[in-house]
Amino acid sequence: MKEFKLRVFRYDPEKDAQQHYETYTVPYREGMTVLEALLWVFENLDGSLAFRYSCREAICGSCAMYVSGSYRLACRVQVKDALEGDTVTVSPLPHMRVIKDLVVDQTKLWENYARVKPWLINDEPPPERERRQSPADRAKYNKEIDCILCGSCFSSCPSGANNDEYLGPHALNWANRFFVDTRDTADRERLEIVASEYGVFRCHTIFNCVEACPKHLNPTEAIQNLKKAAMAYKLGLRK
């Protein structure tokens, strides 16, 4: 393959009446990623293109997009793996307001994250040195902490698509991360948040988030864990 077509979603609210796609012909290089292809277009053909990027190594969460029908980090997915015929199609994360081209409004993503109190809560005076934690206890949240807050799961979740007050898989993933941490003492506080009207019971275990997550996390499992605990907690209250 010497070249391929990059079909890119375009929308500039300053001048476009409508969203549309624009197709560019890009020279192919073995190993080329979709982010590299976008940068090539930006640098050589069209400086008006807008997209987010930073680390180019799948750790910062900037470049989550919808690439040829799947949630992908543009910096990690290779062109050859995203081809449909001779074309790679790149769109912004679905169900989110488009600011320009591939850049979407992530305000809710951050706000909902903050709502679960995503920090370690432990009001006891800390020891002089580290709080000890066994490797086995540390392993309990080994997956959750890999989240890069890319927003793919949030964008993919049908419960969120109807209602962006729903905390969303990313926020619940972080709630579970602290919930299972042996150093955290705020189980009740967190359960009250996640068991609220906008919390875990809105999850219909559709597993879109698992499919979408580029870090191979399982937010649904985290949510199930919180659901179980929230049920027990609620039943306890009723006693």
Added chain:
Amino acid sequence: MKIKHRVAIVGGGLAGLRAAIAAYDGGVQDVAIISQLPPVRSHSVAAAGGINGSLANHPDGRDDNWEKHAFDTIKGSDYLADQDAAEVLAREAVPVIVETEHWGCPFSRNEDGTIAQRPFGGAGFPRTCYAADKTGHALLHTLYQQVVKRGIKVYTEHLVLTLAVADGRAVGAVVMDIVSGEVGTVEADALLFATGGAGKIYAHSTNNLLNTGLGMAIAYWAGVPLKDMEFIQFHPTGLWGTNILMTEGCRGEGGYLVNNQGERFMARYAPKAMELGPRDIVARSILTEILEGRGFNQGGPGGGYVHLDLRHLGEAKINERLPEVREICKNFAGIDPVYQPIPVQPSQHYTMGGISTDINGATVLKGLYAAGECACVSVHGANRLGGNSLLDTIVFGKLAGQHMARFVAEQPLQGSVDKLLEEKKAEVERRFRELFDNPGTERESALRVELQQNMFHNVGIFRQADTLEAGLAKVRELRERYRNVKVHHTGRIYNMELIRAYELRGMLDVAEAIAAGALARKESRGSHARRDYPERDDQNFLKHTLAFHTPEGVRLDYSPVTITRFQPQARKY
């Protein structure tokens, strides 16, 4: 848009977040962070291997203490670090690391539940605390969580463009909201720059794509000197092709470096430390192997490489300690380090120099502070030890934040600076218009690539007068051609072309400071290796370089190095 806070922190990486927390906890509730990126997307997130502190948790590290850490840091710096600063770095390490643990940082653990530590290059003991090979991610998320907890205001996707200085005091800045394109002003009793490194001035860099050094340039334009800019760290092991970092943790866990003869060639260069020599020495050793014909892909596109071999560590250890390395190799190079050696080459990695500050982060410009990779305290001198940079961000971020809290309480701004801020804003808007209306035909992206190649090849790992002169001349030529850069896209919203063109101007000025400093330093010290002056020359060059901005270009000056307890010795590993 008019932003006004008592303390304004520019940059949401580790240094910026730690400073914001310290200022807030120091009694200034009105702290804001202004950052080009949402904080957790900052470059700090990519740090992998770990953070140094003499916790003495490792069975082989029981005799470790902060003095030994300070000594290793100073020796590693080739005696260019200020020793009082290096002592602070080492002494504060344990408390600041423990503090992040109390905040929930998910460090890997020993069986006894203490924080796990691994060996790193140039260190006498296993001193590097880690969270698998995702330490930066673990730390950055933890600090961001503390910022969210405190409700500290964050302006994300806001780019600071220039400083406003009134009567010798920094009083504010001009900022652009990237999303709307609106240009506005920031007023603050004190500002801190925590804007990160300048790696993208070089080709073959491990840095994220936004590390253009704009913060350094802005301070430099405002009259603050840049210190020791010629000291650029090349990391021994960037993944061949993309230059994504293969953390030093790979060697810390026992990985080998092997040439095309199958030899562990470090035996020739650092017989005792082997693969765990300091970075400058290992990087030069690899390049020497390649230049002398013992690399792979000799003369091929993308340059030569050697092998980083982890296979003998076994799958279990690789999965436990280096999962991200395996993931990156699979995704970006199509190889699995459990079964195949990793092709690596030295890659630009870190800016030892930066905005000159004292131990409190204060610059010579009253009201302006700096911390983290954009700053030079200096603790890394001519060569930074792996694991000391994350530490630098949180030790000196914290000290700077605390100092700012005291400073703004004692010396709040008097009177209005509105008029000055409006003038500065108009200046920026004029610059933008010049870029839009420019009749020239130069493209920002083409100039950028030329600059990066020039710096890598002429102001790179091995240096000498003629190539340095050519490198400096090229930077100056590019600066002339920059006058003809045209920005074609004139929209306001998320205009990346405009931002990149603006950044390029800063990159060119910072590049000039690097190249001029390198040409003038006629000795070899740490990362600065001159073929024409292969020895360290303490007689003439045991001093810091200071680069000042003038309308004609860079002006160099020097300042003494602080020596407290360790007299300079030859550096052997």
